[in-house]
Amino acid sequence: MRLRPLTLPFPRVPAAVSLAFACAALAGCASRGPSAEPPPKVDLPAEWTAGTPEHAAWPDKQWWQRFGSAELTRLVDEGQSGNLELASALERVKQAEAGARIAGVSLLPTASFSSGANRSVPLASGSGSTSASSALQVSYEVDFWGRNKASVASAQASLAANRFDRQTVALTVTSGIVATYLQVLSLRDRLAVARQHVANAEHVLALVEAQKSAGAASSLDLARQRSAVAQRKSDIPDLMQQEREAQSALAILLGKAPQTFSVAEGGLAAVTLPEVAPGLPSELLARRPDIRRAEADLAAANANVAVARANLFPSISLTGAMGTQSSALLSLLNAPNLVANVSASLFTPIFDGGRLKRERDIAISRKQEVVQAYRATVIAALSEVDNALGQVHSLDEQQRLKTVELDQARQAYDLAEIRYKLGAEDFMTVLDTQRALSDVQNDMGILKLRRLQATVSLYKALGGGWQDEPGAGKPASAKS
Numbered sequence: 001m002r003l004r005p006l007t008l009p010f011p012r013v014p015a016a017v018s019l020a021f022a023c024a025a026l027a028g029c030a031s032r033g034p035s036a037e038p039p040p041k042v043d044l045p046a047e048w049t050a051g052t053p054e055h056a057a058w059p060d061k062q063w064w065q066r067f068g069s070a071e072l073t074r075l076v077d078e079g080q081s082g083n084l085e086l087a088s089a090l091e092r093v094k095q096a097e098a099g100a101r102i103a104g105v106s107l108l109p110t111a112s113f114s115s116g117a118n119r120s121v122p123l124a125s126g127s128g129s130t131s132a133s134s135a136l137q138v139s140y141e142v143d144f145w146g147r148n149k150a151s152v153a154s155a156q157a158s159l160a161a162n163r164f165d166r167q168t169v170a171l172t173v174t175s176g177i178v179a180t181y182l183q184v185l186s187l188r189d190r191l192a193v194a195r196q197h198v199a200n201a202e203h204v205l206a207l208v209e210a211q212k213s214a215g216a217a218s219s220l221d222l223a224r225q226r227s228a229v230a231q232r233k234s235d236i237p238d239l240m241q242q243e244r245e246a247q248s249a250l251a252i253l254l255g256k257a258p259q260t261f262s263v264a265e266g267g268l269a270a271v272t273l274p275e276v277a278p279g280l281p282s283e284l285l286a287r288r289p290d291i292r293r294a295e296a297d298l299a300a301a302n303a304n305v306a307v308a309r310a311n312l313f314p315s316i317s318l319t320g321a322m323g324t325q326s327s328a329l330l331s332l333l334n335a336p337n338l339v340a341n342v343s344a345s346l347f348t349p350i351f352d353g354g355r356l357k358r359e360r361d362i363a364i365s366r367k368q369e370v371v372q373a374y375r376a377t378v379i380a381a382l383s384e385v386d387n388a389l390g391q392v393h394s395l396d397e398q399q400r401l402k403t404v405e406l407d408q409a410r411q412a413y414d415l416a417e418i419r420y421k422l423g424a425e426d427f428m429t430v431l432d433t434q435r436a437l438s439d440v441q442n443d444m445g446i447l448k449l450r451r452l453q454a455t456v457s458l459y460k461a462l463g464g465g466w467q468d469e470p471g472a473g474k475p476a477s478a479k480s
Contacts, residue, residue, distance in 0.1 A: 044282050064174060072181050079173055092162050092166070096161075099155050100152070146306060157303060165289075167289035180250040183246045185266075186268055197235070197438045198233050201434065205228075224427070247262060250263070276458050278458070287465075301370040308363035311356050311360070312360065385462060395450055409436050
């Protein structure tokens with residue numbers, strides 16, 4: 001048996017309504033979203049001021065593993081899942097996703113259903129009648145000028161911006177964890193050196209006391225060395241406090257209470273210094289999430305201009321309704337009681353005091369502002385990478401020279417101590433060489449930390465190995 005389609009007795013549709021449907025069909029072809037515009041051109045250098053290290057690798061997504069510390073890798077993993085600022089950024093992404101879905105609703109029809117019943121009882125007769133009705137209302141705004149599509153495009157661009165913003169936060173948090181971890185280890189190295197300085201000073205003090213007992217040293221020499229020992233000891237509490245503060249800062253980055261957290265590694269000896277290749281300056285446009293966020297802001301501003309322009313034109317709405325109405329409740333759904341109507345309406349602003357035009361002008365100006373912000377972001381990114389590369393090269397040279405200075409200072413101290421024992425050198429020479437060795441060793445520890453943190457800064461400036469998801473769209477290249 002073949003089923004026949006059910007037909008309802010709709011009234012004839014007037015010619016005006018037919019025309020409205022024709023407009024809707026045309027609108028489906030005419031309405032379009034804002035045209036995509038490439039990012040503005042920015043003058044990019046052909047290469048960096050500082051050269052690229054040989055045998056270096058571009059930072060991958062797990063760039064922190066190249067420092068060779070299993071504990072650091074574990075802490076970064078914990079930070080990426082437990083950092084509170086990163087969790088807040090993820091919630092902002094979820095909010096933007098919901099906003100994009102809400103914006104997409106404007107492209108779909110809306111429907112509502114209502115029903116009701118009414119009983120009337122005349123006072124004289126006491127008998128009454130019951131009437132009932134129901135209605136299904138459907139409305140749709142024809143997006144003839146592309147306003148709704150532009151609103152959706154703006155929401156989607158804002159969603160992309162929030163996702164890139166989260167990547168920027170993740171990069172900042174990760175580089176902060178690595179830099180702070182290195183600082184903790186460096187302070188432990190400096191504490192070890194400070195304790196060695198105390199041991200050296202106490203050794204010299206014992207030597208001076210022996211010389212004093214033999215009449216070969218004065219009370220002034222003894223007082224000076226005791227002062228030197230006290231000075232070396234006074235450095236230790238300050239370094240211990242700095243270590244506690246660095247551990248506390250690291251715990252906060254991990255989303256943990258400082259009282260329940262401690263670093264196990266004892267110093268920087270377990271850390272490897274990686275080499276980083278900066279690539280070409282133009283590659284930053286695809287490798288820095290803050291630049292991609294600026295591109296998304298530009299796309300959103302462009303879509304908002306399209307929305308503001310579309311608001312100047314008339315809006316066309318189509319509505320349709322089908323319902324039932326009957327004075328007899330049991331016959332409510334009978335065909336003669338079905339009522340249907342379709343209508344089209346046109347709404348156009350006549351006088352608004354220039355508000356819509358001013359809103360369009362604001363949107364255009366906002367777009368130009370975002371264009372300049374994009375250029376500023378790119379230039380700042382180029383500057384950050386160039387400065388980080390320069391810092392790496394400068395610190396390498398400083399470390400090379402400081403190593404020579406350290407070797408000479410150690411030799412001078414050893415020779416001064418030997419000559420003092422033999423009576424060929426006065427105590428002031430021993431004291432000066434002791435102080436010089438202590439200062440150079442402390443400077444060397446600080447330089448080692450600065451060199452490691454310069455590498456972290458370079459990773460961060462290059463985007464930390466971050467890459468856009470495959471198929472998410474290629475960034476437009478900026479040409480000189």
